[in-house]
Amino acid sequence: MAKVTVVGAGNVGATCANVLAAREICSELVLLDIKEGFAEGKILDIFQTATLMDFDTKITGVTNDYSATANSDVVVITSGIPRKPGMTREELIGTNAGIVKSVATECLKYSPKAIILIVSNPMDTMTYLALKATGLPKNQLFGMGGALDTARFKCYLSKALEVNSNEVEGMVIGGHGDTTMIPLVSKATYKGIPVCECASAEVLEKVVADTMVGGATLTKLLGTSAWYAPGAAAAYVVESIVRDQKKVVASCVYLEGEYGQNDICIGVPTVIGKGGAEKVLNLNLTENEKELFAKSAAAVRATNDVLKEIGVL
Numbered sequence: 001m002a003k004v005t006v007v008g009a010g011n012v013g014a015t016c017a018n019v020l021a022a023r024e025i026c027s028e029l030v031l032l033d034i035k036e037g038f039a040e041g042k043i044l045d046i047f048q049t050a051t052l053m054d055f056d057t058k059i060t061g062v063t064n065d066y067s068a069t070a071n072s073d074v075v076v077i078t079s080g081i082p083r084k085p086g087m088t089r090e091e092l093i094g095t096n097a098g099i100v101k102s103v104a105t106e107c108l109k110y111s112p113k114a115i116i117l118i119v120s121n122p123m124d125t126m127t128y129l130a131l132k133a134t135g136l137p138k139n140q141l142f143g144m145g146g147a148l149d150t151a152r153f154k155c156y157l158s159k160a161l162e163v164n165s166n167e168v169e170g171m172v173i174g175g176h177g178d179t180t181m182i183p184l185v186s187k188a189t190y191k192g193i194p195v196c197e198c199a200s201a202e203v204l205e206k207v208v209a210d211t212m213v214g215g216a217t218l219t220k221l222l223g224t225s226a227w228y229a230p231g232a233a234a235a236y237v238v239e240s241i242v243r244d245q246k247k248v249v250a251s252c253v254y255l256e257g258e259y260g261q262n263d264i265c266i267g268v269p270t271v272i273g274k275g276g277a278e279k280v281l282n283l284n285l286t287e288n289e290k291e292l293f294a295k296s297a298a299a300v301r302a303t304n305d306v307l308k309e310i311g312v313l
């Protein structure tokens, strides 16, 4: 069974840790935070649910002690600040870039073989930065955004169609940003029936718009960004890795020619297994989707350029 480290014991990290422990996705879990006693406290609280929820994953919380994370099979990086209402994810780059770079480097010292999953925002750019800073192969380090955006897309679709969300199929590719994500309506189905046969174009346009601002909507409601679905989405990706499930998850991976893009990390359908991001699937996009993907990549690239301007790359 696997050892998983989650860095950042805040809303998303602690939720991810809770799902991993309660569902016994790994045998050993370490939660690490820089804030004194914070991860220890979150883990003690989670541990006190063990007899209530019937799990026995070995869980440990530590303050900045990377030696406790040694030999992890998977590391999830959620450290960094979240946005506040009215902000974009891209505005977090100045604070989060330094944090993500140093955390990824530190984790790797103790777990050189770990698959590293980046969650901190702006996630596409943080993934690119961590990949370049560590020099890891592209299968070993990738980002989580599409799993969450896809879950939201399915929720909004199921509400619009008034059907069970588990009976809906769909995927969101592109950047994990309010204007960069691309919910693929053309590929979405309800029990094999294309959704465009189930709802009007107007209804589906609203589903797309709601999905794209899914994170911003929650940030406005909560005063900080969401955590239940983000934490569960990260745990979903970890499960596909540690159980070698080979699920196809829209994931932020480094592209070398796929979808017409090079030298960028952005969301594309990816087979996730024990080798990490094992294979990118080539979807037959419509002309409009191809155009949207190129625009999305241009926007992500512009944010990546800021890494050089602020001197972290």
Ligand SMILES: NC(=O)C1=CN([C@@H]2O[C@H](COP(=O)(O)OP(=O)(O)OC[C@H]3O[C@@H](n4cnc5c(N)ncnc54)[C@H](O)[C@@H]3O)[C@@H](O)[C@H]2O)C=CC1
Residues within 6 Å of the ligand: 007, 008, 009, 010, 011, 012, 013, 032, 033, 034, 035, 038, 078, 079, 080, 081, 082, 083, 089, 092, 096, 099, 103, 118, 119, 120, 121, 122, 123, 144, 145, 148, 176, 224, 225, 226, 227, 230
């Ligand atoms: N990729 C995605 O789909 C999503 C990404 N996010 C992002 O995840 C990040 C975390 O969000 P929340 O958990 O809500 O924030 P939070 O503020 O609740 O937690 C962040 C934690 O990181 C810790 N931290 C900061 N610097 C650290 C360091 N150098 N080492 C270890 N720990 C450190 C803080 O002490 C804090 O406990 C944000 O950047 C947010 O935008 C959030 C939701 C979805």
Ligand SMILES: O=C([O-])CC(=O)C(=O)O
Residues within 6 Å of the ligand: 082, 083, 089, 121, 148, 214, 215, 216, 218, 219, 225, 226, 230
């Ligand atoms: O909205 C945010 O800033 C956090 C996030 O990435 C999400 O919930 O999708």
